[in-house]
Amino acid sequence: MSHSLLGAAVIVAQVLLLLAMSFSIIRMARGPRAQDRVLALDALYVNAMLLLTIGIRTGSLLYVEAGLIIALLGFAGTVALSKFLMRGQVIE
Amino acid sequence: MIRRWLPYPILSALLLLIWLLLNQSVAPGTILLGALLGIALAKVFGLLRPPKAHVHNYRLLGLLFLRVVYDIVRSNIAVARIILRRDSRMQSGFAAIPLTLTDHYGLAVLACIITSTPGTIWVSYDSGANILLIHVLDLVDEADWIDTIKQRYERPLLEIFQ
Amino acid sequence: MNHLDDLPPWAAILVAVLVLLGALLAFVGSLGLLRLKNFYKRVHAPTLGTTLGTFFMLAASITCFSVLHGRPIFYEILIGVFLTLTTPITLMLLVRAALYRDREEGSADVPQAMPHE
Structure with a gap:
């Protein structure tokens, strides 16, 4: 009983996170300004990372490692893009 | 002597802890490598000459x-x-x-x-x-x-x- | 999903609740990204996912794997620490960039530059 509940909860959570990712993608496509798109990209990274953290479904810890790498790339990417928005170049 | 090799003991300890967590092991080799990394990276941090923090409370x-x-x-x-x-x-x-x-x-x-x-x-x-x-x-x-x-x-x- | 059957019922229910709460918060955060009207309002929305949303998800993961492996696994904490350290930095940089761009355009919706920023 409690295990089918867990299975259902994990699937619902995955669907919710996929919806969250698609909202971010819609915002990224719509803009209207560059900063909105960067913000949406950052949110997309975070949602993808959360989706991977539910490696609970497969029971593999490897996904957590992938999540860590996504979080790292998201941080570096957003910082570089913000810097670009402010100055027009990434490395001064 | 200790000040020279361990200018930021808390930072070094934290780096070692992160290394152990990442590797998920407490084998002597992992601890040794983590300690070396902690000390080396803390020394690199010192090159930035960060202002000293004073926590009073x-x-x-x-x-x-x-x-x-x-x-x-x-x-x-x-x-x-x-x-x-x-x-x-x-x-x-x-x-x-x-x-x-x-x-x-x-x-x-x-x-x-x-x-x-x-x-x-x-x-x-x-x-x-x-x-x-x-x-x-x-x-x-x-x-x-x-x-x-x-x-x-x-x-x-x-x-x-x- | 046979490995999940190894979880005792209390752990299964706890993990289910935590996973749902975390996903729900991330979902509401992204919904805010879509619904709120301007950039400065939207910037508040994703913090839901990066604070409590991540916390619940990591708590679920830690509970699940610790019980499955029979020993405490705190590996996921690293994600939490990393995210708490980096989110303020990215958001602050992004808001500063947006403010700079709005001021360059002479927008009336943002406050004027202060002398010693």
Whole structure:
């Protein structure tokens, strides 16, 4: 009983996170300004990372490692893009 | 001698801890490599010549941390409610807050607190006039927000860092 | 999903609740990204996912794997620490960039530059 509940909860959570990712993608496509798109990209990274953290479904810890790498790339990417928005170049 | 090799013992210990967590083992080889990395990276950090931080009151720092956790939970609920309700009357806007805190580490902690809490974000800081500009999602009363930030966060930070 | 059957019922229910809460918060955060009207309002929304949303998800993961492996596994904490350290930095930089761009365009919705920023 409690295990089918867990299975259902994990699937619902995955669907919710996929919806969250698609909202971010819609915002990224719509803009209207560059900063909105960067913000949406950052949110997309975070949602993808959360989706991977539910490696609970497969029971593999490897996904957590992938999540860590996504979080790292998201941080570096957003910082570089913000810097670009402010100055027009990434490395001064 | 110890000062020379371990200029930042807490930073080195934290780096070692992260290394152990990443490797998920406490084998002697892992600990040795982690300790070497911790010491080397802390020395590299020293090359940046960071200004010294003076924490006067560790107990208050702990209390402030608990308060921030509580505020984050509360404002998570508040912001979720705002989003779900689609309240069009909701007013958001900027608030300028005159600060008394000048310590760099104190300001950094204040920035992290304000930005991590959903509903408020640090926008910019005028170091000459010591005025902080924040953006608030649900700005009912600007004076009220100024008072909250000053009483809840700035006062303990003043005691901790200055 | 046979490995999940190894979880005792209390752990299964706890993990289910935590996973749902975390996903729900991240969902509401992204919904806010879509619904709120301007950039400065939208910037508040994703913090839901990066604070409590991440906390619940990591708590679920830690509970699940610790019970499954029979020893405490705190590996996921690293994600939490990393995210708490980096989110304020990215958001602050992004808001500053947006403010700079709005001021360059002479927008009336943002406060004017202070002398010593």
